Amino acid sequence: MSTTPAYQNPELPVAERVEDLLARMTLEEKAGQLFQDMLTMNPDGSPVEETDGALLPSSTSELIERKQLTHFNLLGQYGPREMALWHNAVQEMAEGTRLGIPVTLSTDPRHSFTDNIGASFNSGAFSAWPEPLGLAAIGDPELVHRFADTVRREYLAVGFRLALHPQIDLATEPRWSRQSGTFGSDARLTAELAAAYISGLQGDELGPESVAAMVKHFPGGGPQKDGEDPHFPHGKEQIYPGGLREHHLEPFRAAVAAGCSQMMPYYGQPVGTDWEEVGFGFNKGVITGLLRGELGFDGIVCTDWGLLNDLPIFGEPHAARAWGCEHLTVAERAAKSLAAGADQFGGEQCPEVIVDLVRSGLVPESRIDDSVRRLLREKFVLGLFDRRRVDPDLAEETVGAAEFTAAGAAAQRRSFTVLTNTESLLPLSGRPRLYVENVDVAVAAEYGEVVTEPERADLAVLRLRTPYEDRPGAFEAFFHSGSLEFPEPELKEILGLLETVPTLVCINLERAAVLPEIAARAAALVAEYGASDAALLDVAFGRAAGEGRLPFELPRSMAAVRASRPDVPNDTEDPVFAHGHGLAAQEPRGA
Structure with a gap:
């Protein structure tokens, strides 16, 4: 007569369930827990069994059944029913393994407008909200909690139980490409919003209705030399010329106090500090000394993606992100990261390396057990062993539900920041003749008569993106870096329009932009951080009030940017607009 194992x-x-399961696991099964790799799915919701061998070299069944991985990050956008069906199919695969350890599914952000396969996806079927920069522009912790609770509810419906966010780095280097995912340059506000975000995802404590929060990028990835990103060799150095290393830790202290379940160290290599000059995922002084020791964090530490194997991303060969450890073998890197205090390797699938390290005596099995305990405990606390399936019908009802969509749309409108209203253009009234660029003509036609030549218009509406330099490589092209100035030909064309007709200029700020000439000549200038054309025009016509304040300053020149210190917030000389700038909402005019 069989008896039910205690862990079931x-x-x-x-704690008793964890220890029972751990005692039953082979070394190979334990090693599989230490990896969180990426998966895609077929459009119909079936698992991918045939791969191209590039970005995703292994089939789903191989990863679960042979390599014994149980943590995966889903790439790509799909329908909610299909995601739910896929989740259930993956869990069924996992249930059929020897111990039936359920899968933990994670995702990068999916609720805004940015689509960078290295960092996030646009909202697709999920409700669409402004980027975190827009939430910071509003500065309302209750709204951030509501946003994160919406994320939680939509994620739960399709089976995501781990959010690879929030990102609480400080946006202190104006050129850094990852600012749109942050809460801006203010450490105190970021700390407050981070706590609200974690509470919205996890609840008062982690449990079966929670989505675990993996906070990133410890100890704060904003101070990148020249604003370059450490995914790439030319961006690996993280520096603190202003001596504000402690300042960048303030949001992370708040996140730990709020009970965040997981933490991700960044790729960056600290230079000129008392820390070892190796990437943070290998840095014992940072993970064990600072995070676990000083901050008292006892949750899961998962490295950023791809620290071990230097796998080319989309064919780009210069993707080694083991800065300071490039000379080490894969096994040596894994051992160093484990010694530093990491529990799991993101974007990797080589458990055999861990097995060899233990069997060779280089890493004791007890060290592996420490990390496996943390990882298993979270699965039990989230209820994954006890409720393995989601309801595809409920997924369709929940994802993109009317209440969530309406809340996201309202937040988009609130986040608009009115920078200038020089000619008292706003709010607009009546049905003027509109000339539009980068605005959907069909949407604009609901607010006025759209004309095709600016000379015939009463006013123009022009949407712009923050300037950036085109970078070579299929992967690096996703990271908008470099100069914040509009190139001369584009600037000349923009200013020509502003001279021809009174123009409302709306700029999407994914980073700070250098736009003194545009600010001086636009009839009105507003900033947004992820918003629809309808949201823009509602604010322009006074049907909604933009109440945002700049989450970072807008520099006057690239010379001022280059002279600023990357770890010091709002450090450029004589900015065009200071941090916190924003005009009060204009009263609607009579019809």
Whole structure:
């Protein structure tokens, strides 16, 4: 007569279930827990079994059944029913393994407008909200909690149980490409919004209705030399010429106090500090000394993606992100990261390396057990062993539900920041003749008569993106870096329009932009951080109030940017607009 293993008994304490399962695991099964790799799915919701061998070299069944991985990050956008079906199919695969350890599914952000396969996806079927920069522009912790609770509810419906966010780096280097995912340059506000975000995802404590939060990028990835990104060799150095290393830790202290479940160290290599000059995922002084020791964090530490194997991304060969450890073998890198205090390797699938390290005596199995305990405990606390399936019908009802969509649309409108209203252009009234660029003509036609030549218009509406330099390589092209100035030919064309007709200029700020000439000549200038054309025009016509304040300053020149210190917030000389700038909402005019 068979008896139910203790780890499968939901009536027992979590600690007892963890120890029972750990005692039953082989070394190979333990090693599989230490990796969180990426998966895609077929459009119909079936698992991918045939791969191209590039970005995703292994089939789903190989990763689960042979390599014994149980943590995966889903890439790509799909329908909610299909995601739910896929989740259930993956869990069924996992349930069929020897111990039936359920899968933990994670995702990068999916609720805004940015689509960078290295960092986030646009909202697709999910409700669309402004980027975190826009939430910071509003500065309302209650709204951030509501946003994160919406994310939680939509994620739960399709099976995501781990959010690879929030990103709480400080946007202190104006050129850095990852600012749109942050709450801006203010450490105190970021700390406050981070706590609200974590509470919205996890609830008062982690449990079966929670989505675990993986906070990133410890200890703060904003101070990148020249604003370059450490995914790439020319961006690996993280520096603190202003001596504000502690300042960048303030949001992370708040995140730990708020009970965040997981933490991701960044790729960056600290230079000129008392820390070892190796990437943070290998840095014992940072992970064990600072995070676990000083900050008291006892949750899961998962490295950023791809620290071990230097796998080319989209064919780009210069993707080694083991800065300071490039000379080490894969096994040596894994051992160093484990010694530093990491529990799991993101974007990797080589458990055999861990097995060899233990069997060779280089890493004790007890060290592996420490990390596996943390990883298993989270699975039990989230209820994954006790509720393995989601309902595809409920997924369709929940994802993109009317209440969530309406809340996101309202937040988009609130986040608009009115920078200038020089000619008292706003709010607009009546049905003027509109000339539009980078605005959907069909949407604009609901607000006025759209004309095709600016000379015939009463006013123009021009949407712009923050300037950036085109970078070579299929992967680096996603990271908008370099100069913040509009190139001369483009600037000349923009200013020509502003001279021809009174123009409302709306700029999407994914980073700070250098636009003194545009600010001086636009009839009105507003900033947005992820918003629809309808949201823009509602604000322009006074049907909604933009109440945002700049989450970072807008520099006057690239010379001022280059002279600023990357770890010091709002450090450029004589900015065009200071941090926190924003005009009060204009009263609607009579019809």
